Amino acid sequence: MSLYFIGLGLYDEKSISVRGLEEAKDCDKLFAEFYTSKLMGSSLNDIENLIDSEIICLSRDKVERSDLIVSEAEEAKVGFLVGGDPMISTTHVDLRLDAIDRDVDVRIIHGTSIYTAAPGLAGLQNYKFGRSATLTFPRNDKYPRSAFNAVKENRGRGLHTLLFLDLEEDGNFLSPSEGLEYLMEVVREEKSDLINLETVCVVVGRAGSSDPELVVDEIGELIERDFNQPMYILIVPGDLHFREEEALDKLKQV
Amino acid sequence: MSLYFIGLGLYDEKSISVRGLEEAKDCDKLFAEFYTSKLMGSSLNDIENLIDSEIICLSRDKVERSDLIVSEAEEAKVGFLVGGDPMISTTHVDLRLDAIDRDVDVRIIHGTSIYTAAPGLAGLQNYKFGRSATLTFPRNDKYPRSAFNAVKENRGRGLHTLLFLDLEEDGNFLSPSEGLEYLMEVVREEKSDLINLETVCVVVGRAGSSDPELVVDEIGELIERDFNQPMYILIVPGDLHFREEEALDKLKQV
Numbered sequence: 001m002s003l004y005f006i007g008l009g010l011y012d013e014k015s016i017s018v019r020g021l022e023e024a025k026d027c028d029k030l031f032a033e034f035y036t037s038k039l040m041g042s043s044l045n046d047i048e049n050l051i052d053s054e055i056i057c058l059s060r061d062k063v064e065r066s067d068l069i070v071s072e073a074e075e076a077k078v079g080f081l082v083g084g085d086p087m088i089s090t091t092h093v094d095l096r097l098d099a100i101d102r103d104v105d106v107r108i109i110h111g112t113s114i115y116t117a118a119p120g121l122a123g124l125q126n127y128k129f130g131r132s133a134t135l136t137f138p139r140n141d142k143y144p145r146s147a148f149n150a151v152k153e154n155r156g157r158g159l160h161t162l163l164f165l166d167l168e169e170d171g172n173f174l175s176p177s178e179g180l181e182y183l184m185e186v187v188r189e190e191k192s193d194l195i196n197l198e199t200v201c202v203v204v205g206r207a208g209s210s211d212p213e214l215v216v217d218e219i220g221e222l223i224e225r226d227f228n229q230p231m232y233i234l235i236v237p238g239d240l241h242f243r244e245e246e247a248l249d250k251l252k253q254v
Numbered sequence: 255m256s257l258y259f260i261g262l263g264l265y266d267e268k269s270i271s272v273r274g275l276e277e278a279k280d281c282d283k284l285f286a287e288f289y290t291s292k293l294m295g296s297s298l299n300d301i302e303n304l305i306d307s308e309i310i311c312l313s314r315d316k317v318e319r320s321d322l323i324v325s326e327a328e329e330a331k332v333g334f335l336v337g338g339d340p341m342i343s344t345t346h347v348d349l350r351l352d353a354i355d356r357d358v359d360v361r362i363i364h365g366t367s368i369y370t371a372a373p374g375l376a377g378l379q380n381y382k383f384g385r386s387a388t389l390t391f392p393r394n395d396k397y398p399r400s401a402f403n404a405v406k407e408n409r410g411r412g413l414h415t416l417l418f419l420d421l422e423e424d425g426n427f428l429s430p431s432e433g434l435e436y437l438m439e440v441v442r443e444e445k446s447d448l449i450n451l452e453t454v455c456v457v458v459g460r461a462g463s464s465d466p467e468l469v470v471d472e473i474g475e476l477i478e479r480d481f482n483q484p485m486y487i488l489i490v491p492g493d494l495h496f497r498e499e500e501a502l503d504k505l506k507q508v
Contacts, residue, residue: 009271009364009366012273014272014273014276015272015273015364016271016272017263017268017269017270017272017366018267018268018269018270018272018304019266019268019269021272022268084370085370085371085374086374087370087374087375087377088374088380093377093497093501094497096377097500097504097505100504100505107464108374108375110263110371110374110461110462111366112261112263112271112339112366112367113366113367113369115370116338116341116367116369116370117339117362119341120340120341120342120362120364121341123341123347123351125344126342126386127385127386127388128385129385130384131381131382131383131384131411131413132380132381133381134381153411157407159385208364210361212362243344243348246351247351250354250355251354
């Protein structure tokens with residue numbers, strides 16, 4: 001039979017595409033996971049009401065042991081609901097390959113994604129973004145280097161960097177202020193002049209909702225600021241075209 | 255009043271989000287443009303039928319002289335329908351800023367985008383993509399350098415490059431074969447060893463449709479191949495993680 005990866009999109013249950021909703025309604029069984037991406041404006045219940053079906057919510061562990069999902073998909077039309085565009089996470093790619101190995105027909109129904117929404121909300125041009133990275137919580141008092149390295153490479157070429165903020169399975173998320181603090185910690189350890197407290201960064205909040213937030217300010221100010229209406233994503237700009245500067249200036253909220 | 259930029263998403267009229275469809279139905283007047291992005295699986299008529307309203311289709315020229323749209327949006331709830339995620343094009347950013355200058359309330363309803371769909375369909379990781387670029391038709395017998403430069407920068411750092419294929423306002427599009435021919439022309443002119451006819455590239459076709467195409471082959475073979483079921487996008491891979499290699503190998507069609 002078949003496994004449909006259905007993107008839930010960005011913010012709430014109505015972010016799903018019309019096709020995604022149709023296919024989900026037509027599935028014999030529905031699973032979902034919310035650990036790679038969370039729909040902040042919606043509950044499992046809201047999604048179940050829209051689709052008019054029960055949804056079984058899976059932990060990371062259960063998705064990674066893909067057998068549960070694939071076995072069901074061998075026998076029936078199974079939908080797997082995922083926030084954003086569903087093939088962003090490696091876990092889902094693994095699940096897809098396992099399904100193909102077992103002759104299950106796989107289909108992807110795309111969803112809206114923060115990858116294009118955040119640059120769009122900020123008025124920045126997508127083709128000027130270098131590779132993205134994730135700012136994570138410190139592990140054993142160490143600040144991971146991957147976000148710093150991405151910003152360094154990108155800024156060196158004038159490119160913007162999209163920085164995801166760590167999301168833990170219990171729903172705990174890294175705030176933009178903490179994320180920037182950790183990033184500055186690495187900047188200091190590396191004795192880098194890449195960015196400093198006066199560097200202007202962009203915080204995009206609640207992309208896909210009816211009241212997205214766009215804060216544009218110096219890092220020093222952003223570190224002091226309360227961000228308490230998640231989800232957020234950070235952009236460290238590279239060289240700004242004057243039209244981008246104009247856009248940031250007009251679109252930002254105070 | 256208000257201007258709603260509504261993303262139509264990737265392939266046909268059902269790619270629109272449930273919220274996008276609701277808001278579009280609620281608009282007093284609907285415009286659309288199909289020169290920055292085309293819905294291959296749909297006609298204007300199909301979209302009008304789904305939304306149950308008439309849609310006025312605008313040329314690039316009319317969108318760029320934004321006054322027509324903004325004047326209407328001063329008086330009524332106006333929807334502007336755009337393929338993909340609607341803020342990707344600079345023209346739309348300009349229109350948005352003009353609307354804000356004239357105190358029109360602007361809202362963005364996101365759509366699915368080739369930026370995440372193509373990597374996802376190919377099983378490649380989004381965070382390993384560097385900046386993207388567009389392969390264009392030659393101008394005055396010159397082959398533009400921008401795609402080459404993006405591939406050069408990205409590949410030098412092991413990153414993948416997403417290459418858009420030029421779309422002309424009359425609907426004429428650059429095929430993957432022609433695009434790769436032009437790219438190899440630049441490689442020869444630059445006497446670069448960046449890529450050669452044996453380099454493996456990825457062509458993604460009809461992303462968002464029920465039969466997306468994924469061709470993975472050497473450039474020499476891709477140049478000879480017929481690609482006649484558009485739209486297409488090219489990926490020039492950087493260093494492949496062994497899981498990405500496995501994915502490409504399992505997912506590719508012969």
